[in-house]
Amino acid sequence: MFSVEFISQHRVYDGILYFIRHDSAATQSSMSASIFVPDVAEVRTDAPFPTLYWLSGLTCTANNFTEKAGAYRKASELGLIIVAPDTSPRGGTIADDEAHDLGQGAGFYIDATQVPWKPNFQMETYITQDLIAGIEANFPADPKRRGISGHSMGGHGALTLAMNHPHLYKSVSAFAPIASPSRAPWGQKAFAAYLGNDHAAWERHDAAILMAKGMATPFDDILVDQGLSDPFLEKQLMPDLLEQAAATAGQKLTMRYHEGYDHSYYFIQSFIDDHIAFHGERLR
């Protein structure tokens, strides 16, 4: 689980973007990920370097973020490594569903307890254990300076993994997260399939509920950006529940609403620099 296979690489913005595969014990399969390593991390002697983990949304693979987010200019400037894993295990022998919001491409960053998902859909353990182990064994990534961010389903993943594993991550932010999946159709469908009727488990993977219980307090601030023309705003994302929970918990939350912006990577590329800077400052 510590070795990685290098699939391809691209030079980009004074750094190198690697596409890798590596075997995961958690998902019992070979997982895809991308890793951007800025030149400064290769040539400077003060390695290891801070690392931002990016969790993508429904239907994404390890390379939507790499092509569309425009994140690497700022990451090079600040000397930040960025890791973007796939959103689920994949392949012919892995369970799947024809829908875009369940199965391959829709792992929801949780450990499934139900058939047919349980053997491979162990995304919480994959992201928090196997991915970190594989990255830190092969790249100059600092185990003491990890941040996590993501978009939509990945925003949910970033918030909940950070809250459930605060010892792993020093900074957390999100774009248009599914703020309370146990109250949103996407989350309800996925949680029912992956977790069954265990509603205590549902709550453990619901950012707004976790935050209301004060489990986010290890973070000095959480940055969330949300477009006001996002078609999923009211029914699926519900950022107001996150705001209410933060107020209840006394957790500082910098929630920024943006007139006119939607749910696409056009929205992400418009504000990614601010998130890179937010993590860069906290991981310095």
Place this chain on the structure above:
Amino acid sequence: MFSVEFISQHRVYDGILYFIRHDSAATQSSMSASIFVPDVAEVRTDAPFPTLYWLSGLTCTANNFTEKAGAYRKASELGLIIVAPDTSPRGGTIADDEAHDLGQGAGFYIDATQVPWKPNFQMETYITQDLIAGIEANFPADPKRRGISGHSMGGHGALTLAMNHPHLYKSVSAFAPIASPSRAPWGQKAFAAYLGNDHAAWERHDAAILMAKGMATPFDDILVDQGLSDPFLEKQLMPDLLEQAAATAGQKLTMRYHEGYDHSYYFIQSFIDDHIAFHGERLR
């Protein structure tokens, strides 16, 4: 030909990206394009604004550049409109070829004289007449301040259209252009299909040959970026022929080679800011 149909729009980097369709007399079909209009062009009173036309490469549509180039941050900063048209007419009644380098997605920015391409594949006339007319009738784009750039097949298009229509464009640049298509397999295949054996016509669409004849001299400088790990460098792109031609013609050419960079949009996104600034300065 002056009316456009608005298909969709996205807010991005303090501006709006519109996807449109409009009827072209040249291609006798409905053409797709994207237009980024920065807010400054909407609110400032000193309209109209400088406009950069971006021509994409083989297989691209009107939205590869929009998602992958990361161009709009700098365009917003400088108040530049960016127009990215499709690479050919498209649809069920339009002639096509199964290959990726001929037919739909591969118009090569020339006017075809041969069947079955002649009725619709009139991309030179489309880009230089119908596209400009449609854009300038519907957006605050300044007819006196147009620049043109592009990638690969679109780099060839930018160079040759600028040289053949210097009254239309005040600035020109390219990423990894097919510098001498009449000497490259991609160009030879396309020119034979679209232009037949008329080798005078081939020369009119070959940037290195045009430049060697001194036809590029209206431009104070031409910026070209080329990755040294580009797999098409030697057989298809041949930037050395452009450099020789520029020396012969006394045309200033800023040819920048970049160690490690390939032919992808990772290369483009790494240097797009420099091109936006190059055009911004000349179109100010």
